[in-house]
Each structure stands twice: as C-alpha cells, then as structure tokens.
Amino acid sequence: MLKDNLQAVQDNISKACQKAGRDVSEVTLIAVSKTKPLSDLEEILDCGVLEFGENKVQELCDKEERIKSPVHWHMIGHLQTNKVKYIVDKVTLIHSVDSVKLAKQISKEAEKKNVDVNILIEVNVAQEESKFGITTEETLALIREVATLPRVHIKGLMTIAPFVSDPEDNRMVFRTLKQLSVHIDAEHIENVSMEVLSMGMTNDYMVAIEEGATMVRVGTGIFGARNYNI
Ligand SMILES: *Cc1c(COP(=O)(O)O)cnc(C)c1O
Numbered sequence: 113m114l115k116d117n118l119q120a121v122q123d124n125i126s127k128a129c130q131k132a133g134r135d136v137s138e139v140t141l142i143a144v145s146k147t148k149p150l151s152d153l154e155e156i157l158d159c160g161v162l163e164f165g166e167n168k169v170q171e172l173c174d175k176e177e178r179i180k181s182p183v184h185w186h187m188i189g190h191l192q193t194n195k196v197k198y199i200v201d202k203v204t205l206i207h208s209v210d211s212v213k214l215a216k217q218i219s220k221e222a223e224k225k226n227v228d229v230n231i232l233i234e235v236n237v238a239q240e241e242s243k244f245g246i247t248t249e250e251t252l253a254l255i256r257e258v259a260t261l262p263r264v265h266i267k268g269l270m271t272i273a274p275f276v277s278d279p280e281d282n283r284m285v286f287r288t289l290k291q292l293s294v295h296i297d298a299e300h301i302e303n304v305s306m307e308v309l310s311m312g313m314t315n316d317y318m319v320a321i322e323e324g325a326t327m328v329r330v331g332t333g334i335f336g337a338r339n340y341n342i
Contacts, residue, residue, distance in 0.1 A: 114155045117334050118143075121317075125328070128321035139321055142186050142310075144331030146171065147338045150178055156334060157181060163204070165329050169195040176202050188270075188310075188329055190244045193217040201225045207270040207310050207329075210234045210245050215258040222263035229263060232270040232310055235292065237285045243272055248292050255296060259303045268308030268326070269293050279316035286311050286323035293324075 121141065129136045144165040145153045153164060153175065162182075166172035167189025176185060184204040191199075191208055199206075200221045209215050209231045222229045233255060236245030246254055255266060271289045273282040289311055297306040312320025314333035321328065332338065 114152060114334060114336075115159055117336070118156060118159055118161065121330055121333050124318055125321060128318040132322045134321070138326055140327045142188070142327055142329045143334050144188065144313075144329050145175070145335060146189075146331060147340065148335045150175060152335055153179065153183075157183065165207075165331070169198050173198055173202065186329075197221045197224075200229050201227045204230065205267065205308075206231045208232070208234045208244065209258070210236075212254060212257050215261055215264055219261035219264045227263070228265060230265050230267045231258075232268050232308055233258070233266060234270045234272075235289060237271045237288050237292075238274045240274055245271065248288065251292060252296055252299065255304055256301060259301050266304045268306050268310065269296075270308075270310035273311065273313070273316060273320075275315070279319045282316045283319050283323060286316075286320045286325065290324040 125139055125141060126136050129139060140163060142163045142165040143156050143161050146167050163184045163186060165186040165188040172185055172187060185202055187199055187203050187206045187208060189208060191214060193214055196217045200218060218229050233251060234245040235248060235251055236243045237248060258266060269289055273285045276282055290309060293306040293309055308327055309325050310327040311325045312328040314330050317328040317330055
C-alpha cells in the first residue's frame with residue numbers, strides 16, 4: 113500500500129517535470145518519515161528510496177541506530193544549538209539553518225567530529241509568524257557570514273510554504289525562493305552553492321517542481337496522515 117502511494121508521488125513528480133520541461137533526475141524525493149514506525153521506512157527503502165527526512169533530533173537518532181541499511185538522513189525541522197552535536201555526523205543535509213549562531217554551532221561540532229556538513233538556509237518567504245526561517249532581505253548577509261565558517265557548506269535554500277487549500281496560492285512563494293537563489297548564485301561567494309532548492313510538500317510539490325524545486329519533502333503523500341497522539 114505504501115508502495116502504491118510512493119508510485120503515485122513518483123508519477124506526479126514525472127508529470128510536473130514534463131510540464132516544466134525538466135529532467136526527472138533534477139528532482140530528489142525526500143520521504144518524510146517523522147512519527148512513522150521503522151517498518152514503514154523499511155517498506156519505502158525496499159522500493160529504492162534512500163533519502164529520509166525527520167524533524168526531531170531524538171527521533172532521527174533512534175531511527176538511525178535501529179535501521180540496518182544505510183540511509184541518507186535529512187534534518188528538516190527546527191534545530192536547537194544544544195542538539196547539534198547528536199546529528200552532525202549522521203545527516204546528509206541540514207535543511208533548517210536560520211541563524212549564524214546555529215551555523216557556528218554546526219561548524220564547531222563538525223570540527224570536533226572531523227566531518228563536513230552540508231546545509232541549506234531556511235527562508236520564511238511568506239513571512240508567517242508561526243514559522244522559523246529568515247526573511248528574504250536578510251538572506252544574503254547571513255550567507256556571507258556563514259560561508260566563512262569551517263566545515264560548513266551552504267548548498268542552497270529551503271522554505272516551508274503556508275498551508276493552503278489551493279497549491280497555486282504558493283506558486284509565488286516558490287518563485288520568490290528560486291529568484292533569490294539565482295540572485296545569490298550570481299554573487300559567486302566562495303563555499304556557497306545554490307544547487308539545491310528544497311521546497312514543496314504533499315500539498316504543493318508539483319507546483320514547487322514547476323518553479324524549480326530540486327528537492328521535495330513528502331510525508332503524508334507517502335506514509336499517510338500522521339497521528340501525533342501515539
Ligand atoms: C512534516 C514536514 C514535511 C512533510 O509534510 P507533508 O505535508 O506531510 O508532506 C515537509 N517539510 C517539513 C519541514 C516538515 O516538517
């Protein structure tokens with residue numbers, strides 16, 4: 113059953129790529145497995161998906177320890193500086209860096225553990241008060257500062273778009289993030305790449321792909337609705 117969900121999502125990704133004249137290889141699907149049991153992850157892993165997203169440090173570490181096959185973990189949730197040390201050597205990419213303070217902590221822990229850490233800068237494009245992330249206006253200055261830190265490498269931008277009933281309502285959010293990444297790329301800052309644009313969730317990933325997403329983070333669409341009471 114999860115297999116069928118995954119297939120449907122992958123078909124939609126292909127369709128969106130086709131519509132936008134993009135190659136499917138340009139878009140990576142992150143299966144967002146938060147709150148879901150290991151057995152669900154394993155079912156999706158069996159289908160050849162290697163990229164998994166979690167939003168809590170504890171849960172990511174638990175799953176990382178228990179899963180037998182190697183998985184690429186993506187930290188997509190808000191990260192507290194005091195928890196950085198638990199994940200720097202376990203994650204492929206941290207999507208949610210939104211302050212110099214957090215980036216400095218990642219750099220410090222990465223140096224200690226002798227690892228390199230790839231990060232994205234989280235931008236609150238829609239300026240929702242409830243969301244983390246910096247404003248579009250602050251992004252370039254923050255990137256210039258973070259770029260100088262050892263062992264930390266900026267690979268692009270991430271945004272969480274508002275929850276809307278019509279995904280078309282988020283098109284401008286995605287377009288703005290893409291434009292911002294083009295603008296930053298043109299600055300040619302050392303140690304900064306804009307190859308990744310992490311945007312689009314179950315509700316709106318097709319629109320995000322049309323607007324240039326290179327990573328989409330899909331939870332519900334693959335694993336079904338989440339139950340936070342268990
Ligand atoms: C939970 C979550 C997702 C996945 O959301 P769905 O709507 O279930 O696809 C994507 N990104 C982030 C940052 C999340 O926290």
